[in-house]
Amino acid sequence: MDKRQCILEATAELIAEHGLQSCPMSAVARQAGCGAGTIYRYFETKDELVQELYLELMKRMTEHCLTDYDGSACVKLRFFQFWGNFYRYMRTNPRDCALLEQMSACPAITDGTMERAATALHEVVFGILQDGQAQQVLKACPEKVLSTFVYGALSTLAKKYNCAPELMGEELEAQQLLALCWDGIKA
Amino acid sequence: MDKRQCILEATAELIAEHGLQSCPMSAVARQAGCGAGTIYRYFETKDELVQELYLELMKRMTEHCLTDYDGSACVKLRFFQFWGNFYRYMRTNPRDCALLEQMSACPAITDGTMERAATALHEVVFGILQDGQAQQVLKACPEKVLSTFVYGALSTLAKKYNCAPELMGEELEAQQLLALCWDGIKA
């Protein structure tokens, strides 16, 4: 088994449970089943470990978002496939969802890391929205406004369902939540 | 001048700049212009200080959201007034906006604190959405789904405009962003 992977996984587990600020390297080592020194064979510093974890999480999420994604389908289909994948990923992996939120909000993750982590996603989203606007299917807002709108709504809904499902009433299908977003941005 | 207020303000400044995890009490004391011991006259522990800061921030935001809010107006007007206030507050106070996001994402803020901080807001939002559904102006989703949808979209938009306005294209009026949300939830 891959030690580096183990260490990343252990870090994820601990941060999710106790927060970024209470995640000592000694605990990471224990959780990963290795000595403290070993971590430093794979990561220069704790900070690097954390940045790498963020990149790893984003990579995993990006892959899921592109499952069965057909770039040549119509705008509406692409929209529902992509964001449906996104939402389901967030709902199926509550730990990663919480982790991503926590890390995105934290100044310790540098802007460079964030940008590097998100470019792949950006391109796909940009493609969908551009096409939608060209075909006048979508509102003529700046593309970033639309993408931020959808991302914000869906990620917050997923988080809420993950953390406090009892408050949310009977659970809706991803389709119905996507419909809210679609109605918001359609022309 | 109020020392307690000074300390809270200093804490806010430091957390906004360096993050929750790098905000030593010594720095808080320096920023607040007092000795380290003084902080402990007003707050039992660092943790309590942080929880109190969160409550304070939420209180401020809640007040702003209710500016000129007329509970007897029609659903659409109430919606635009309330969420417009919310959005403008987030845009006018980028520091508080970033702070709230960071603190909300962090396990150090207890669920109890969060609930206590948000009840006032919840009631107003609940009122608007309930009425809207009763009048069949709004979609018949669980009320929490609608509120989370709007909150997520607007807060994420505000954050993005605050942090990376250059990426967002020409800035839109609050009205136009609210319209996206309204179109999403209207029946």
Place this chain on the structure above:
DNA sequence: CTTGCTTGAGTGAATGTTCATTCTGTTTTT
């Protein structure tokens, strides 16, 4: 008014703890 006493807010050096990182010796691999 002056003087001396009391009170409690305020201070910041000292304490003990926690933690990232390093280092030395050990085990495993080649």
Place this chain on the structure above:
DNA sequence: AAAAACAGAATGAACATTCACTCAAGCAAG
């Protein structure tokens, strides 16, 4: 046997919290 990987104790820095002290304001007695 050499090299690489590993473990975990040791190190030193950073930090939350404490505590013995200072000082200014209030106040009562002279």
